[in-house]
Amino acid sequence: MEPLYQYAWLIPVLPLVGATLVGLGLLSFNQFTNRFRSGNSVFIVSLIGAAMTYSFALLWSQLQGHAPYTQIIEWAAAGTFHLNMGYTIDHLTALMLVIVTTVAFLVMVYTDGYMAHDPGYIRFYAYLSLFSSSMLGLVISPNLVQVYVFWELVGMCSYLLIGFWYDRKPAADACQKAFVTNRVGDFGLLLGILGLYWATNSFEFDVIGTRLQDLVQSGSISAGLAALFAVLVFLGPVAKSAQFPLHVWLPDAMEGPTPISALIHAATMVAAGVFLIARMFPVFEGIPIAMDVIAWTGAFTAFLGATIAITQNDIKKGLAYSTMSQLGYMVMAMGVGAYTAGLFHLMTHAYFKAMMFLGSGSVIHGMEDVVGHDPAYAQDMRLMGGLRKYMPITAGTFFVGTLAISGIPPFAGFWSKDEILGAAFTANPIFWAVGWVTAGITAFYMFRMYFSTFEGSFRGNDSAVRNQIKAEKLQSLGLAFGPGAMNPQELMVASDHTHDDHGHDDHDHPEQSHSHAPHESPLTMTLPLLVLAVPSALIGLVGTPFHNYFEEFIHPSTEVVHEVVELGAFDWSEFLVMAASSVGIALIGITLASLMYLTRKIDPSAIAAKIPALYQLSKNKWYIDDIYNAVFVMGSRRLARQVLEVDVRIVDGLVNLAGLVTLVTGEGLKYLENGRAQFYALIIFGAVLGLVLISGVT
């Protein structure tokens, strides 16, 4: 079996080769490369396919009980300092490799249909391949520095892909926001890594854990300092996994093409934060304060995301907040020490959320034929409805995903979420309560989304709704351009104008569309949906509480296996109570959603009107973006301008002043030294007189 492990580095290298070759082709033989669209995509897809097959082989070998395998080379050295890079294959890695490669493979297949008419088709594949490579590099990292390297690289790919349609202003803003927000997280991660290295002289996960433990116990470093380092490291996952307070980039990141939202911003990259917490678990475990911070952050984010998702009209934004909320669950699970449960949810979520994002992409693809290629229209759920008739496969798979995320047994989300809630209850009932309430909200908003998209009647041609959306869009534009109440009529005209100018391949204006009914997406798009529906429905069965294969396979390296045996004594009554309560609240959420959005017995806008404050709070994302904008964005700009003023006026001013003084004194001397002897005599006389006077006085 050894060769299998010796060549495991091929997994990230294969997609990298694909990305490099296609990228070089694009740069040097642009027209030639662009002519072979399908040739390029098939090349890249088959490379990731090979990586996927390899990953499955590794997972199989790990399941057979092969020992973890690590191979390293010396990467940088100076004096006594040595830094190694390499790869390590253990249970966690093998699992992550399979998750990443399968989702990446399916997303790439899907992309062929979704991006078929985009001029940047090949560039998109190159980026996708580059991302897959970086993400795979991240999961096989044997030490913190390598994690940091790939951590930044996936961030860069995310930046490139969010800004893929670079001529759209929102995309341009969103990609920068994503990168900078993630850099704030990386700032913490870097400081944490440096701190831990200073304390333990190691970058290896296990070594840091045990040494830090010893150091704290022997009193060499205070527990507070250890906690500080751990929390700093945790800042990295906070940004990457969109946890409060660094979550603001994720919803905006939906400006990228939908396959990206599925792959990067739902299934893999955002889960990297959870993965890092899992890797750092030996370190975090021993620091109760850090664990508390993690758990509270996760719990709050889960709740925050869910409350915002309720009022979103943009289908992708809604899913983005739902992702944030689900990531909150995973982080909370890690924080309460439920390592396995968190990773289990990571896996199930990766599959069902990727499927739902791809489903939303399929919906958008269908809607674009009716409302045109403007995300403001094509992604707005108020214009959808009744799509099940037109897109049965998309609707069916989306429904599976909705059931999975709502936690209805036996779909995947039920098992993982229930395991988290169970662990949270034993740790601290408050966490359980938050998770439980959030589960209800989740069921509500997901079914709201499902009903308003796929059920009822199609509203795509409703001009009243269109005008409303247009007005909202203009309002946001108006706000963006600063105050000064403009005449709405004027804005309409103006925007029609500007709208023609920008917008990605915006050949058809919303008003002049091809057809009046959406259509089902091509096979390359529906096939991945169908494939993903299988794990979304069934993969939860590997982790049932009465026979948890998953936990047997994945458990913290520090934990001994006897706990698994302990779990064999399974308490049915406790499980049933827990399961019944979480299914119960999910059913309440679903009922409410169906009353409001399916049968329309309750008018949601009436409720919104009754509690305007709460409604506005949710709709405006708790005003967090506005606060950040006012404090950080404007603040940093003001500070920068002031520093520049200082630089130009004071520092450079002094320099120029020195120059001026020289010039003036030179000019002055020119008039004094005019060559007339009488004048010199006068000066000498004056000077002598002065000296006499001074000596006389003293």
Added chain:
Amino acid sequence: MNLDHFPWLTTIILFPIVASLLIPIIPDKDGKTVRWYALIIGLLDFALIVYAFTTQYDFADPGMQLVESYAWVPQLDLKWSVGADGLSMPLIILTGFITTLAILAAWPVTLKPKLFYFLILAMYGGQIGVFAVQDMLLFFLMWELELIPVYLLLSIWGGKKRLYAATKFILYTAGGSLFILVAALAMAFYGDTITFDMRSLLTKDFPLTFQLWIYAGFLIAYGVKLPIIPLHTWLPDAHGEATAPVHMLLAGILLKMGGYALIRMNAEMLPDAHAYFAPVLIILGIVNIIYAALTSFAQRSLKRKIAYSSISHMGFVLIGIASFTDLGLSGAVLQMVSHGLIGASLFFLVGATYDRTHTLMLDEMGGVGKQMPKIFSMFTACSLASLALPGMSGFVAELMVFVGFSTSDAYSPTFKVIVVILAAIGVILTPIYLLSMLREIFYGPENKELTSHEKLVDAEPREVFIIACLLIPIIGIGFYPKLLTQVYDAKTIQLTSRLRDAVPALALRQSSHEPIALQPAQNYPEAPAIVSH
């Protein structure tokens, strides 16, 4: 001919200078022959450099190699003496590389081509001379020799405010050079023997007060060049007015002279004073990083933005020099090489963009990415390199400085924590200004006003080639830093131990390097740190 005794370095220095003297007699009507001539000379000299260092140089030896010494003015003990060690070798290679590429970048220059290439080739030799000479007076001469071409290159081929910028540059640097001369003379005449030879000066035992004065003098001179805030204001003006090839030389090589001289003279020759000045260097480095990053963010002119980003990156060199660790010093050298490559590539791209848009104001650009996809992608790649993205050289250098400084045992933990946090804020600020810049140039809807009257053509093969040449080493070092670090490692280790010997508290710990980091709290508080607050 015996290759072992061939005067390699002298040839490398004098060859372009001699070749430049032949330019006036080259028959050339349209300026096309002379640019080929210059390029071939540049390539030949670069080939000589590479050949000399690969065959005649032993990377494991920390001492001076390829040494040549000829008496020049024996009464003054003035000698033409050159040599290279791990400190100068990477920078000499960098100089050959960047200057040759700059000649290629200057392809479209049509104004007075003969004079232009004469100056560039003269500078070629002068720059290598600065890094290679081993005599203080000679160093001063070389330092001045490279000023005059820059002055002329700025004042003839520059932008609108070129005379102001050129005058400012020459006054600033010449003012700084005075300190070099005075300090060099003081060092030479101190003690019983009069010598300008650097290796003889190393063995002289200067008293502390004397060292401090000399150190301060050198610091001002090299602080102008590096530049260190507040001695930096010549740089945005000079950079703002220079043409792309001159720009590449300014950013790629001239700034490195400051860093090189700081290590070579301040640190190596005056180790006792270095122990006192090191915290000052660290604080100046922090100021450089943050102050310049903020200024760059507020700048609306593209060239000035990148100019300030150079200043910001030089802050890491200062911190590395003052870290008293192998890793930090090695990181400082790596940062110089890395910034030489990245800075040159960014400035070249700025020039390429300017050639198309004919404006440097960010407000007048916007959405040009669609028409210039190649320039867009190259600009993105180089900006990402500049913001220290892993996989590129800038990241490795900054990481080495960070790890080196944070594991340094010369400073108290509190001081280190503050410095590391402040330096890491620079890590957040860099992407803010660089990505904003990219967004304002390339992203968003097309700026109709610009595209209506400027024809935006994409990069030509020559431009792609130049950037590719620069990106290959950037990515190569980023992927496998040992590629570069191992060739100068021996020297930085030797130098670090010399620096640590000067600090009594550190000298004792030379051998017990590992356990310190293992048991921080037991060792650190006892350490009589340089800065304790």
